Amino acid sequence: MERLYIDAAAIDFPAVSVIRSRLAGVPVEILDGPSAVFRCVEAASDPIAAGKRVLYLAVNRGRFLRPCPGTRNYHCCGYQILHVGAFCTMDCAYCILQAYFHPAVLTFFVNHEDLFTELSQTLAERPANVRRLGTGEFTDSLIWEPLSDLNARLVSLFGAQDHAALELKSKSTAVDRLLGLPHNRKTILAFSVNTGAAIRENERRTAPLEARLAAAEKSAAHGFPLAFHFDPMILYPGCEAEYEEVARAIFRRVPQDSVAWVSLGTFRFMPDLKPIVARRFPASKIPYGEFIPGADGKMRYYKPLRTALFTRVAAAIREAAPSVTVYFCMEDDAVWREALGFSPDEKGGLARILDEAASRVCGISI
Ligand code: SF4
Numbered sequence: 001m002e003r004l005y006i007d008a009a010a011i012d013f014p015a016v017s018v019i020r021s022r023l024a025g026v027p028v029e030i031l032d033g034p035s036a037v038f039r040c041v042e043a044a045s046d047p048i049a050a051g052k053r054v055l056y057l058a059v060n061r062g063r064f065l066r067p068c069p070g071t072r073n074y075h076c077c078g079y080q081i082l083h084v085g086a087f088c089t090m091d092c093a094y095c096i097l098q099a100y101f102h103p104a105v106l107t108f109f110v111n112h113e114d115l116f117t118e119l120s121q122t123l124a125e126r127p128a129n130v131r132r133l134g135t136g137e138f139t140d141s142l143i144w145e146p147l148s149d150l151n152a153r154l155v156s157l158f159g160a161q162d163h164a165a166l167e168l169k170s171k172s173t174a175v176d177r178l179l180g181l182p183h184n185r186k187t188i189l190a191f192s193v194n195t196g197a198a199i200r201e202n203e204r205r206t207a208p209l210e211a212r213l214a215a216a217e218k219s220a221a222h223g224f225p226l227a228f229h230f231d232p233m234i235l236y237p238g239c240e241a242e243y244e245e246v247a248r249a250i251f252r253r254v255p256q257d258s259v260a261w262v263s264l265g266t267f268r269f270m271p272d273l274k275p276i277v278a279r280r281f282p283a284s285k286i287p288y289g290e291f292i293p294g295a296d297g298k299m300r301y302y303k304p305l306r307t308a309l310f311t312r313v314a315a316a317i318r319e320a321a322p323s324v325t326v327y328f329c330m331e332d333d334a335v336w337r338e339a340l341g342f343s344p345d346e347k348g349g350l351a352r353i354l355d356e357a358a359s360r361v362c363g364i365s366i
Helices: 014-022 035-042 047-052 112-125 150-159 196-202 209-221 239-253 273-280 303-320 333-340 350-362
Strands: 003-007 028-031 054-058 065-067 080-082 107-109 132-134 165-170 187-193 226-233 259-266 291-293 299-301 325-328
Touching: 003 014, 014 054, 028 035, 035 047, 035 054, 047 054, 047 273, 065 112, 112 150, 132 350, 150 165, 150 187, 165 226, 187 209, 187 350, 196 239, 209 226, 209 239, 226 239, 226 303, 239 259, 239 303, 259 303, 259 350, 299 303, 303 325, 303 333, 325 333, 325 350
Parallel strands: 003 028, 003 054, 054 107, 080 132, 132 165, 165 187, 187 226, 226 259, 259 325
Antiparallel strands: 065 080, 291 299
C-alpha cells in the first residue's frame, strides 16, 4: 500500500484507528472528499493499477444493502449486496470493476455502526427477499481481512440469527481469522475458481487454485458452509476438460454436503472493458473470443459455445456431487434447459432454488 487517504468526515471512526495501526509506516493524508485521490490516480500512467495501490477510507452516506442489479430476460438469483467498500488489491484482466468506477480507487467504508444498524433492522424484519447477502460484488470479500475486523463482526452477527446467510466471496485464502468464530453455519465461505491456465493468464496477485481449495477444505473442517463460483469461465482450446477437472478437484477436497451452491458463468463484459484489457493485459486472449451482444448490452460468447461448456461442467459436478445445487449466473431458459434439463420457473424460480439450498446447507428457515 503506497498511501492511505482518510476522508476528514471519517477520521473519528474506530475502524480508522484500527486500519492506521495495521498500516503503520504507510504515509497518511487527510482529505475533504475524494477529488484529490481521483486526481492523483488519474495522473498515473496506469490509473487502474494506481487505484489499487492506495486506500481511501470514507463514510458511506447511502444504504449499505441493495439488491443485486439483475437483468430482464435472464434468470436472476435475487441476491442482496452488502456494500462495504469498492475495488480490489488483486488484478484480474476480466474484472468489470476496472470499467465500472471512474476512476477506480480502493475504498473502504468505516461507518460500521451505521452498517450494523441498517443490517440488524433489516434482518429483524425478516423480509423474504433478504435471505442471501454478500459483500463480494464491488470488491473481494476477504482482501479486508488483514485490515479490519468487519468480517469477524458480520460472521458473529449472522451466527446469532437463523433466517439469512452471508456469503463472503474471494480469490484469496484469508480465512484463518474467521475459522474459530461462532458462525453457526450462517456464513458461506465462497471461492471463485478457474483453470490453472486462466488464472495464470488473467488473475494477477490472486491465490493459486490449489491454495484456494486448501482454504476451502480448512473452512469446511471448521464447519463453514462453502460455495464455488466458476465465473468467469474463459473459452480456449481444451478448456472443457480442464474445467471438468477443477470440478472433480473441488469434491476430492470438500464434502458435497458442505457446499451450498456452485455457480457457472462465462466471461461477459460491457464493450468499454475491451480496450482496458487490451492495454493492461497484452498477453491475455480474452477480448478476442467469439462474442455477441446480449439482452443487457454485455458481450457474451456465442450461445451454443456457452451451453456446450456448461453442459459438460455441470455433468462433471453432478457426477462428483449429485446433491449440490448448480446454477447459472444471468442465463436464459434455453441455456438452463439444455445444460441442466429444467428451467428455474419449474422449481419456483432461481431465488427459491437458492433459498432452499441455503436452508438445506446453512439451516436458515424459509
Ligand atoms: S478478485 Fe474479483 S474484484 Fe478483485 S480484481 Fe479479480 S475480479 Fe476484480
